[in-house]
Amino acid sequence: MNYKGFYKEECRLNTYFSSIKKLLLALFIFLFSFSSLSYNAYASTNSEPVDENELKLEVERIYNERSKALVSGDISSLNTLFDTSKKYGKWSLAHEIKRVKYLVDWARERNIVFSKIESAIRIKKIYPKGDTIKIALEESYKFDYSYNNDTDSSINSFGVGIRHTASLIKKNDKWVIYNDWYTDCFEDALHSYSSDVSNFSPRLNLIDTLRDKLDTTYQAGSYYKRFYDREKAVAYADKYCGAAWGSGNNFKYNKKYNDYNGIGGDCTNYVSQVLGDKEGGGMPIGGAWTSGSRAWANADGLKSYLVGSGRGSVISVGTFKELTKPSETLPNGAVGKLQLGDLVAYEKGRGNIDHFAVVTGFDSHGYPLVNSHTTDRYHVPWDLGWGDAKIRFFLIHING
Missing domain, CATH: 3.10.450.50 (Nuclear Transport Factor 2; Chain: A,)
Structure with missing residues (x-):
């Protein structure tokens, strides 16, 4: 998405219409000033001073x-x-x-x-x-x-x-x-929950944990670096994750980039920064993947770009239960293959990737933790807030 385009005025107004425009503008300024004064007067006379x-x-x-x-x-x-x-x-x-x-x-x-x-x-x-x-x-x-x-x-x-x-x-x-x-x-x-105070009975435990600790041996340095620096990607994600407790940079985003909160969400824009900024993962930026492009700032666009370009590969797709289910080849489930700097994409309805997060750590039981924007998250369990059984998760490994 790119919001930098502007329309250019290409026609000339004659003297008559220019005068009308000036009169309307003056009237608007007068009315706006009057309403502001009225509000301030109202606030000052009807509101106590605020400490x-x-x-x-x-x-x-x-x-x-x-x-x-x-x-x-x-x-x-x-x-x-x-x-x-x-x-x-x-x-x-x-x-x-x-x-x-x-x-x-x-x-x-x-x-x-x-x-x-x-x-x-x-x-x-x-x-x-x-x-x-x-x-x-x-x-x-x-x-x-x-x-x-x-x-x-x-x-x-x-x-x-x-x-x-x-x-x-x-x-x-x-x-x-x-x-x-x-x-x-x-x-x-929250869609499946009611606000009724009576008869509140918590659900029974559905899983124990992620079957001891996940396979995190790669953290000792078993992966290698080519164009993607996982440690720097995580450091960038922690520094610029915004208003969340634990973040750096005085709770601010990186001012080098647009902030899409309020106009579609900033989660994918943030993940692209984590991947590509020189302060972050350092993945080469260019072609279809540049700041503000669809591949950069749109969730479906980034997923398609990563997989289509070969820079990312899908580890597995499924619901929470499916991705945490152990098998002979994956005793900890598919989530056991996630590495620092890998991504989780969240699908609401088939074919509608709605959110992106980056893996930034693992808790004391090896549970993957993620950072994101919209809402700002710092080392949050990867599935927290996505309780609908219909939600599917795309686990994406960055091939770097």
Whole structure:
């Protein structure tokens, strides 16, 4: 995708139409200025002064209470965090209930337990209006987990970065969420969950773990380098993974490249940077694969380019259960063949690659971890948030 094209004006306006245009422009500026003044006057006369530090602490308090529910599975504790007298508050609460149900099930199915989930926020803008305050903010999640009955009690950590547009309102002298809009890292897994608080029973464990540790002997240097430097690719992915806990570069993307958040998503653009930037994997850039091209920034386009050019090869395609099922040749399932710097593509409906992530590590049980944009992820378990049994994963090895 390339958004740099502009149309050129090719016709001349006569004097009459030029005058009309100037008058309309002047009228627009006047009306805009008046409305801005009116809003500022309204905000200043109807809104109390906002202490940004106090507001930050309140939002973090609310988000960390929500995070405690993700750990405990106690859905009832969420009720006091939202203004349920209004529909937006009800919708926000319903979404959080689904998230808790999903994460409890996901952890149980993978035989892990979350010990702590914490949130830190960075406020970008504040819009006071009447009795509500609208905030644009970034949230950095940190998730800590370990495996049940693990002899070494290793703590694994991963990070997620989320951009929110939230509104808060005071109820009984306490701030609560009026509404909260954000791109959720669990979104695609929530369709089969309800927001009903009653009769919540977590699913039974479906798999133990990935059958001990995956085959990670290549990490000792058994692979060789040609045009792709896997260690540098991972270092780039960690540095520029954005708002997630654990990322570098002060939570910023690489400014050398376009940011496609809000206009289709930035996940594939980011993965292409990881592969090709000189600071990253160093795969030669050129031909159909250049910054902004379809092969660079479109998920289907990148998958087709890698496989068609021979720079990548598909290890296996399947659902989570299919890719983790052991066989005689693959005792740890197909995921056992993933290496650092390899890719996972996520297919929503046959022929529709919707998302890309890059393998950046392995946890204490050899579970593959990935980084991505939209939502920003740092060393996150590769399947987290993709719970639909119909989702297929393409495991892609970079032939470098």
